[in-house]
């Protein structure tokens with residue numbers, strides 16, 4: 001049977017009511033897509049309150065959550081002028097029979113990369129191949145046009161195909177990473193006019209397996225790290241490290257491989273660091289940071305952080321790992337990762353899996369992860385589409 005559907009934007013303006021069942025269905029959709037690909041929903045960390053908070057506009061990003069529903073809820077719906085779509089309630093009572101079929105989250109950076117609109121698009125398996133994905137994408141493109149955004153960014157994941165025949169292979173322009181054109185997560189962005197700019201490897205570690213390796217790995221790097229000290233903290237950035245983090249976050253935009261694309265240099269102020277900390281906390285994330293400092297100058301030169309969502313405390317994500325370009329070659333990537341992992345063992349013993357993502361061409365970081373015991377699980381395509 002052909003699926004009929006209609007598009008709307010989730011109204012996230014705050015009110016006192018609890019999250020609506022549409023917001024709950026968004027979480028269920030995300031979890032279903034995670035289970036379909038990987039057999040778990042570790043990446044669905046936010047509860048409904050966290051999702052609504054994450055969609056609030058902030059100084060660095062504005063958001064739209066466009067949803068595909070089998071029908072609109074009964075009653076008068078206000079129009080959202082910024083998207084041209086009807087608004088459906090993110091909070092409160094909503095006609096209980098309305099079903100969510102898919103969604104596209106659109107994030108517009110406000111401080112750098114202001115030509116971009118970043119998309120995260122998914123359709124439930126039972127509603128696919130009926131034009132829902134394409135319609136959601138058209139709505140996102142329309143939002144981009146309305147707000148003067150000329151570059152769409154997106155990403156998608158697949159399990160690598162063993163012995164992939166050449167005619168089905170799509171190689172990253174960086175030369176690292178090959179996707180299977182036949183998968184929906186590749187065929188779809190190609191039909192929507194995207195080009196692949198980079199791939200990322202998603203790898204997974206069982207913390208206990210990493211922790212048993214820590215002692216030996218620490219001994220191996222000791223001769224290289226004598227000029228550096230490492231500090232760790234959980235939660236909010238301590239005042240004495242705010243300045244160092246401003247510099248390191250800036251370096252994340254300049255010292256990292258971005259594949260066949262360009263990114264603006266990000267400006268970080270103490271206020272932005274505080275806002276970032278607060279946002280993580282409000283969206284249900286707990287964090288552990290490890291930072292390396294040059295002993296002689298006190299300069300902050302490397303960092304990494306781990307995050308665990310309150311909704312899925314058995315999962316953790318190894319996020320940003322950066323070594324400032326001029327301090328590379330001193331095993332500082334390993335130094336901060338070891339320190340963060342040990343702290344995770346102390347603070348979050350319930351974590352069963354740590355996930356991390358690395359650009360395919362970031363061979364040093366992949367080697368560090370392999371030594372720690374991370375195993376590749378899936379491959380992500382990073383996509384861009386230039387709008388006329």
Ligand SMILES: CC(C)(COP(=O)(O)OP(=O)(O)OC[C@H]1O[C@@H](n2cnc3c(N)ncnc32)[C@H](O)[C@@H]1OP(=O)(O)O)[C@@H](O)C(=O)NCCC(=O)NCCS
Nearest residue numbers: 121122123128129130131132133134156184185187188191
């Ligand atoms: C990719 C995804 C969003 C497609 O959603 P959808 O509603 O099935 O997409 P549509 O029906 O609008 O398909 C549009 C076109 O994409 C292509 N396409 C979609 N799925 C495909 C598949 N499995 N194999 C080959 N081509 C496919 C086709 O050209 C299709 O047009 P057609 O059906 O007329 O042939 C959906 O499969 C999904 O949610 N996958 C998991 C998340 C993901 O990978 N998101 C991609 C982000 S870029």
